Amino acid sequence: xxxxxxxxxxxxxxxxxRINGCIRRGRQPLLRGPxxxxxxxxxxxxxxxxxxxxxHRYWMRMLIPFAADIPLAALIFxxxxxxxxxxxxxxxxxxxxxxHMFNVHLAERQARAxxxxxxxxxxxRVALSLTPRRLRDYTNWTFELALALASLFAFLWLxxxxxxxxxxxxxxxxxxxxxFMFYVQMGLLLLxxxxxxxxxxxxxxxxxxxxxxxEETRKHYLRLCDWGRLVNAVAILFWPVRLSEPxxxxxxxxxxxxxxxVIAIISTVWVEIxxxxxxxxxxxxxxxxxxxxxxxxxxxxxxxxxxxxxxMLMLKGPRGYSLNLANALTYxxxxxxxxxxxxxxxxxxx
Numbered sequence: 001x002x003x004x005x006x007x008x009x010x011x012x013x014x015x016x017x018r019i020n021g022c023i024r025r026g027r028q029p030l031l032r033g034p035x036x037x038x039x040x041x042x043x044x045x046x047x048x049x050x051x052x053x054x055x056h057r058y059w060m061r062m063l064i065p066f067a068a069d070i071p072l073a074a075l076i077f078x079x080x081x082x083x084x085x086x087x088x089x090x091x092x093x094x095x096x097x098x099x100h101m102f103n104v105h106l107a108e109r110q111a112r113a114x115x116x117x118x119x120x121x122x123x124x125r126v127a128l129s130l131t132p133r134r135l136r137d138y139t140n141w142t143f144e145l146a147l148a149l150a151s152l153f154a155f156l157w158l159x160x161x162x163x164x165x166x167x168x169x170x171x172x173x174x175x176x177x178x179x180f181m182f183y184v185q186m187g188l189l190l191l192x193x194x195x196x197x198x199x200x201x202x203x204x205x206x207x208x209x210x211x212x213x214x215e216e217t218r219k220h221y222l223r224l225c226d227w228g229r230l231v232n233a234v235a236i237l238f239w240p241v242r243l244s245e246p247x248x249x250x251x252x253x254x255x256x257x258x259x260x261x262v263i264a265i266i267s268t269v270w271v272e273i274x275x276x277x278x279x280x281x282x283x284x285x286x287x288x289x290x291x292x293x294x295x296x297x298x299x300x301x302x303x304x305x306x307x308x309x310x311x312m313l314m315l316k317g318p319r320g321y322s323l324n325l326a327n328a329l330t331y332x333x334x335x336x337x338x339x340x341x342x343x344x345x346x347x348x349x350x
């Protein structure tokens with residue numbers, strides 16, 4: 001299997017996963033039954049009246065990422081630079097999740113106008129764990145040591161390879177791909193920190209069920225981050241092997257790509273199984289409206305805000321989410337994005 005063939009097959013697999021994701025997201029408003037719209041209890045005639053229009057608009061907004069994907073993919077195929085499919089997939093993953101987050105928020109806000117009268121009453125009592133969550137409490141140090149040693153070994157190998165005959169090597173070709181993958185690893189580690197430190201109150205009624213759902217969801221996303229970091233570490237380790245071009249390199253690359261294709265399929269099935277378990281667990285906890293202690297609805301009126309009194313990274317307002325510039329993670333994330341832009345601009349110059 002050639003690299004271009006693998007990229008096309010992987011992109012086709014990505015389409016299959018996306019279509020399945022659209023079907024799954026399309027069913028989410030009714031997961032709790034016809035008397036619910038997501039987590040909002042609605043009136044009995046909701047889906048035969050105004051709810052039908054809200055639901056259809058929700059479905060249409062799910063297709064926004066396709067409108068960005070199709071012309072960009074066509075341009076990539078026309079140019080023949082199929083390696084850009086990887087970047088397209090990464091960008092679409094971010095766009096799909098952001099689009100879904102805002103799509104759900106907008107649809108729920110529209111549905112609240114037709115909610116049952118008691119649905120908008122916040123619960124009287126809530127609970128908030130005072131025990132701080134730390135990243136090291138969710139860290140497997142053996143796993144971290146293995147990732148660090150693998151990456152260090154790969155970069156030392158690359159330095160030795162480049163130093164042997166530097167006149168015949170392109171610095172970008174030798175270090176560009178592993179540098180990008182290592183930077184992605186750091187981004188996933190930053191994402192892990194954000195997932196661990198994200199805090200929210202829970203209602204005292206069914207508090208154990210709500211906390212269990214959040215903890216299992218947290219662990220699920222942390223596993224996905226670690227899996228992504230492992231994939232990048234293994235790819236970095238393979239890069240000097242590919243540059244060395246041992247005998248039978250074409251066959252080695254074919255085996256390598258085929259193995260990753262099989263792993264990708266198995267991983268996709270595993271994620272879907274885990275997601276279904278999380279959904280069944282979440283359905284056991286009845287959703288409630290929590291009091292707005294920090295007055296987020298008044299603060300979060302613009303995409304950006306500065307509120308030191310509200311320690312969260314994202315504030316949920318009446319018309320969407322607002323990024324809190326008073327949170328340290330905001331600046332760390334901005335620095336990471338700026339570094340990614342610099343990385344893309346500097347590497348092609350070599």
